[in-house]
Amino acid sequence: MWRNGPRNRRGDPIDPVPFLVSLGLVFMLVFSFGPIYGFSYGLSLAWSLAASTVAFCLLGAVAYAQFVRSAPSVDAGPLPPGPRFERLLYAALAFGIVLGALTVPLVV
Known part of the structure; x- marks a missing residue:
């Protein structure tokens, strides 16, 4: 499947770095907060x-x-700077909201 690199659904080669970085962040967050929340809920x-x-x-x-x-x-080719900045801004806001939401139940 990835013998010549990852490909999208049209069969075009893509850059795997965004997927690998997001997968690493997901792993870090889920296995950092998941067991703590499990313990707090009695699991x-x-x-x-x-x-x-x-x-x-x-x-x-x-x-x-x-x-x-x-x-x-x-x-x-690269995306124009406008949509790239907008995506980055939305991702940063979402990441901040997720981190804030993860800390609220443990404080209360």
Whole structure:
């Protein structure tokens, strides 16, 4: 499948770095916060890790669909600066909201 590099659904080669970076961030967040939340809700370590693994697999599938299957080809050229900045801004806001939301239930 990835013998000559990852390809999108049209068969064009794509850059795998955004997918790998997002997958690494998902792994870090899910396995950092998942067991803590599992313990706070009364789950055992095994169930907390199982729930974290399921969440990681689901979010990994979403990242694969977004960054690999529907990615533009490498030959498409760079995006204009306007949409790139807008995407970066929305991603930073979403990341901040997720981090804030993850800390709220543990404080209360």
